[in-house]
Amino acid sequence: MSTLWLIDIDGTVCEDIPNETPELFKTAKPLDGALEKVKELYANGDRVTFFTARTSSHSEDTEKWLTDNGFPYESVCYNKPRINYGETYHWVDNRNVLATFVPEGLK
Ligand SMILES: [Mg+2]
Numbered sequence: 001m002s003t004l005w006l007i008d009i010d011g012t013v014c015e016d017i018p019n020e021t022p023e024l025f026k027t028a029k030p031l032d033g034a035l036e037k038v039k040e041l042y043a044n045g046d047r048v049t050f051f052t053a054r055t056s057s058h059s060e061d062t063e064k065w066l067t068d069n070g071f072p073y074e075s076v077c078y079n080k081p082r083i084n085y086g087e088t089y090h091w092v093d094n095r096n097v098l099a100t101f102v103p104e105g106l107k
Helices: 023-027 034-043 058-067
Strands: 004-007 049-050 075-077
Touching: 023 058, 034 049, 058 075
Parallel strands: 004 049, 049 075
Antiparallel strands: none
């Protein structure tokens, strides 16, 4: 059975760029190991959707960056609610959910 991975972008697969400096999205540096991990997920038959606090107004630069950097993906979900440092995402769902905290990025 395959898994649908919802993967954050900033600080998870590339350097952490806040929405206040969108001009940096185009030249974001990929984090070591992130591309290899996403490719590994696809090789295992899993699916990937990027889930980001970037807004849909950043879709062109975001999707071009993902494609130019070789990331396979199914879709990008924008407008993830932003939280402050010290706050926590807690997802409640009637379907199975696993969450993984990757403070050093996806590897
Ligand atoms: Mg992030």
